[in-house]
Amino acid sequence: MRRPTIHDIARRAGVAKSTVSFALNGQPGVSESTRRRILGVADELGWRPSSVARSLSSAQAGAVGLVLACETADPALMRLVAGFESVFGPREVGLLLQFAPRTELAVYHSWWHQRRVDGVLVVDVRVSDPRIALLGELGLPAVTLGRSALPSVSLDAETAMRTAVGHLARLGHRRIARIGRSPELVHTAEHTAAFLDAARAMAMESAVCVTAEPDAAEAVRRLLAARPRPTALVCDTDVMALGALGVAAQLGIRVPGELSVLAGEDSPLCLLPHPALTAVRVDLHSYGAAAAETLRCLLAGDRPPDRTFGPPCLVERGSTGPPVS
Amino acid sequence: MRRPTIHDIARRAGVAKSTVSFALNGQPGVSESTRRRILGVADELGWRPSSVARSLSSAQAGAVGLVLACETADPALMRLVAGFESVFGPREVGLLLQFAPRTELAVYHSWWHQRRVDGVLVVDVRVSDPRIALLGELGLPAVTLGRSALPSVSLDAETAMRTAVGHLARLGHRRIARIGRSPELVHTAEHTAAFLDAARAMAMESAVCVTAEPDAAEAVRRLLAARPRPTALVCDTDVMALGALGVAAQLGIRVPGELSVLAGEDSPLCLLPHPALTAVRVDLHSYGAAAAETLRCLLAGDRPPDRTFGPPCLVERGSTGPPVS
Numbered sequence: 001m002r003r004p005t006i007h008d009i010a011r012r013a014g015v016a017k018s019t020v021s022f023a024l025n026g027q028p029g030v031s032e033s034t035r036r037r038i039l040g041v042a043d044e045l046g047w048r049p050s051s052v053a054r055s056l057s058s059a060q061a062g063a064v065g066l067v068l069a070c071e072t073a074d075p076a077l078m079r080l081v082a083g084f085e086s087v088f089g090p091r092e093v094g095l096l097l098q099f100a101p102r103t104e105l106a107v108y109h110s111w112w113h114q115r116r117v118d119g120v121l122v123v124d125v126r127v128s129d130p131r132i133a134l135l136g137e138l139g140l141p142a143v144t145l146g147r148s149a150l151p152s153v154s155l156d157a158e159t160a161m162r163t164a165v166g167h168l169a170r171l172g173h174r175r176i177a178r179i180g181r182s183p184e185l186v187h188t189a190e191h192t193a194a195f196l197d198a199a200r201a202m203a204m205e206s207a208v209c210v211t212a213e214p215d216a217a218e219a220v221r222r223l224l225a226a227r228p229r230p231t232a233l234v235c236d237t238d239v240m241a242l243g244a245l246g247v248a249a250q251l252g253i254r255v256p257g258e259l260s261v262l263a264g265e266d267s268p269l270c271l272l273p274h275p276a277l278t279a280v281r282v283d284l285h286s287y288g289a290a291a292a293e294t295l296r297c298l299l300a301g302d303r304p305p306d307r308t309f310g311p312p313c314l315v316e317r318g319s320t321g322p323p324v325s
Numbered sequence: 326m327r328r329p330t331i332h333d334i335a336r337r338a339g340v341a342k343s344t345v346s347f348a349l350n351g352q353p354g355v356s357e358s359t360r361r362r363i364l365g366v367a368d369e370l371g372w373r374p375s376s377v378a379r380s381l382s383s384a385q386a387g388a389v390g391l392v393l394a395c396e397t398a399d400p401a402l403m404r405l406v407a408g409f410e411s412v413f414g415p416r417e418v419g420l421l422l423q424f425a426p427r428t429e430l431a432v433y434h435s436w437w438h439q440r441r442v443d444g445v446l447v448v449d450v451r452v453s454d455p456r457i458a459l460l461g462e463l464g465l466p467a468v469t470l471g472r473s474a475l476p477s478v479s480l481d482a483e484t485a486m487r488t489a490v491g492h493l494a495r496l497g498h499r500r501i502a503r504i505g506r507s508p509e510l511v512h513t514a515e516h517t518a519a520f521l522d523a524a525r526a527m528a529m530e531s532a533v534c535v536t537a538e539p540d541a542a543e544a545v546r547r548l549l550a551a552r553p554r555p556t557a558l559v560c561d562t563d564v565m566a567l568g569a570l571g572v573a574a575q576l577g578i579r580v581p582g583e584l585s586v587l588a589g590e591d592s593p594l595c596l597l598p599h600p601a602l603t604a605v606r607v608d609l610h611s612y613g614a615a616a617a618e619t620l621r622c623l624l625a626g627d628r629p630p631d632r633t634f635g636p637p638c639l640v641e642r643g644s645t646g647p648p649v650s
Contacts, residue, residue: 018354029343062441063421075400085424094421094441096388099410116387116419217596242567242597249599271542272567273598274574 013041063094064295065117067107069124076237076265076284077123080145083288084121087296093118105134112140119295121145125152125186143295145287146186147306151298153291155187156310160280161194161234163314164262165202167278168232171322173260174205177223177230179240182213188236191264195234206230216240220247224259231323232260238269241277245319256321266315275318282312338366388419389620390442392432394449401562401590401609402448405470408613409446412621418443430459437465444620446470450477450511468620470612471511472631476623478616480512481635485605486519486559488639489587490527492603493557496647498585499530502548502555504565507538513561516589520559531555541565545572549584556648557585563592566602570644581646591640600643607637 010017015038022030023038030038066084068077085095096117100107108131111117119141122131125148132149135142144152168176178195180188192209199207208230210219220243223230235241241263245255253259255275263270266279287309297304335342340363347355348363355363391409393402410420421442425432433456436442444466447456450473457474460467469477493501503520505513517534524532533555535544545568548555560566566588570580578584580600588595591604612634622629 063419075403078400078403081422082424085422089423089425092435092439094388095423096419097406097410097422098414098420099407100414110417114417239594239597242594246597246599246601269564269567269594272564272571274571276571 008045009038009042012045013038061115061118062092063096063117064088064292064299065096065098065107065111065120066123067104067120068097068099069101069104075239075267075269079267079284080123080288080291083285083290084292086285086289087292091296104131108134108138108140112138119143119299121291121295122148122150126184127186127189128184129186141295141298143291143298143304145291147190148186151294151304151306153287153294153307153309154190155282155287156308156312157187157190157194158197159311160264160282161191161198162201163312164234164264164280165195165198165204165207167314167316167320168234168260168262169202169204171232171260171320173232173323175228175230176204176206176232176234177208177210178234178236179210179212179216179219179223179244180236181211183211191236212236212240216243217247220244221251224248224251224253231258232262232320234262234264236264238263238265238267238277238279241279241319242269242273245273245277255319257324260320260323262320270315270317273319278317278320279315280312281315282310333370334363334367337370338363386440386443387417388421388442389413389617389624390421390423390432390436390445391448392429392445393422393424394426394429400564400592400594404592404609405448405613405616408610408615409617411610411614412617416621429456433459433463433465437463444468444624446616446620447473447475451509452511452514453509454511466620466623468616468623468629470616472515473511476619476629476631478612478619478632478634479515480607480612481633481637482512482515482519483522484636485589485607486516486523487526488637489559489589489605490520490523490529490532492639492641492645493559493585493587494527494529496557496585496645498557498648500553500555501529501531501557501559502533502535503559503561504535504537504541504544504548504569505561506536508536516561537561537565541568542572545569546576549573549576549578556583557587557645559587559589561589563588563590563594563602563604566604566644567594567598570598570602580644582649585645585648587645595640595642598644603642603645604640605637606640607635 006017006020010020019030020038023035088095098107122142122144125144125146142150144150147154180191182188196207210223212219233244235244241261244261248255248259255261263277263279266281270277270279290309294304331342331345335345344355345363348360413420423432447467447469450469450471467475469475472479505516507513521532535548537544558569560569566586569586573580573584580586588602588604591606595602595604615634619629
């Protein structure tokens with residue numbers, strides 16, 4: 001069953017394609033009897049108005065875009081994407097995805113000028129991020145996940161780190177460390193600052209922050225080689241926390257007796273190891289949905305207020321406990 | 326900087342929108358001088374032909390679609406998607422993504438009739454899969470990842486299982502088990518059959534297959550409660566293998582001495598635990614790209630031959646070793 005086109009209708013009705021187009025779009029220049037005949041043929045062939053055609057007239061692409069800077073195996077991203085989709089899917093707004101490691105800016109340019117998207121969602125916002133200025137200049141409606149000069153939805157780093165550090169303080173830890181993604185990310189900068197604030201407020205003896213890039217396992221090894229070494233590790237992601245458990249096992253460091261490990265994001269992966277990972281839970285699906293709702297507002301012509309999403313909560317499992325001294 | 330529309334050009338040039346449309350699309354019905362004036366205005370305003378408009382005339386949506394049946398945290402999917410994208414991205418063909426747990430068939434219907442996509446990629450093909458018949462009926466060009474009545478690219482289950490079981494046989498294992506996804510999936514059916522064939526060919530004493538659904542950890546616990554219990558476990562995915570390591574740790578079963586664990590797919594996750602996971606490596610990015618290439622062929626009017634992708638290879642790490650007897 002091939003989809004009928006304007007061309008098929010024109011051939012069957014014995015008229016020019018432009019005449020069919022006029023008739024179907026209700027434009028002048030076609031006699032009423034011809035219009036009726038054409039509509040009859042269109043109906044007969046099972047023709048339906050295409051979203052492409054509708055898009056053209058309303059100047060709407062009917063899609064929003066997401067450009068990913070790198071090919072990632074990050075399971076968290078799929079949960080965000082599912083959240084975006086929960087808002088746009090039911091409204092028949094497509095989600096256009098592109099991986100563009102080096103050509104991210106060019107993709108925005110071409111998407112916008114070719115009217116492929118009505119707006120975009122931006123993840124992994126950096127402290128100094130050329131995308132923000134470009135999107136502003138283009139006038140391409142955008143919402144960032146993480147604070148920026150554009151409309152944004154961000155996570156509640158303060159509550160997350162107060163929750164994590166507070167949990168460790170109550171267990172009796174005095175020397176703690178945090179391992180995060182690139183320091184260039186707004187997410188990392190905010191969480192690092194909030195971690196250090198919380199550590200200060202809870203009078204920790206030491207609080208160290210390191211980056212997991214380029215090699216998370218190596219960073220954990222360095223942290224655990226310090227003397228005296230930290231007794232608890234707050235990891236930015238579930239994957240980093242799994243890696244920290246692996247390094248501890250390799251070094252013969254018992255979890256949680258000699259080292260507590262806490263994941264800064266919860267996921268099914270946190271349930272896999274033994275002991276299972278204590279985590280700060282952020283509902284990434286809802287976070288993605290909140291960002292999508294903000295973009296929807298923006299596309300409807302409103303200027304949505306910046307939102308902080310949260311608050312996160314603690315899910316206590318086996319990987320954290322009192323330090324043995 | 327708002328994107329100029331045909332409406333803006335019409336207003337500036339003082340003509341009807343339809344006249345602008347004719348002029349820009351090189352259609353008759355506009356005098357040469359008017360056409361030149363309109364093109365001048367369009368140029369002045371920075372107007373560029375939109376893909377939507379081009380799509381309309383060529384009856385191409387300029388996008389391919391992927392409907393996901395469930396919201397998944399499966400990291401493997403992102404690697405496939407990145408592979409799709411590596412083929413379509415550079416050709417400015419968009420990848421449209423939709424999560425549709427219960428409405429997958431309806432999405433294909435509406436995408437096709439609204440001309441939102443030119444073709445689709447289908448993952449997680451089931452043994453009895455209503456999508457295959459529907460896509461055939463609609464005439465919507467489709468390529469399945471996994472064998473079906475439609476053009477397909479599938480994994481080399483025979484080589485994968487011969488590689489995995491051969492490795493375990495050489496180490497001296499005689500009782501092995503496999504844990505896979507739903508038995509309704511073609512992938513599971515093919516790999517289960519290939520696993521049993523390989524076990525028979527290598528004269529294993531016992532070879533058991535179980536499903537990880539609904540609870541993978543529970544399935545592993547049941548397998549390990551059997552007497553005599555299997556000494557090696559072939560897990561379909563990296564995530565299942567991580568879970569098997571966790572269950573073994575919880576039960577105090579040493580890996581690899583008392584239990585070898587092998588992941589049926591390799592990924593960065595396999596490097597995280599200690600011992601790291603031995604895996605059968607399939608390049609999912611290239612697998613995705615191969616499927617996308619097949620769809621591209623199909624869209625170009627060719628009938629591509631069904632392809633088997635592979636062969637997979639063994640990556641030996643710490644989680645497999647000779648069984649202690």
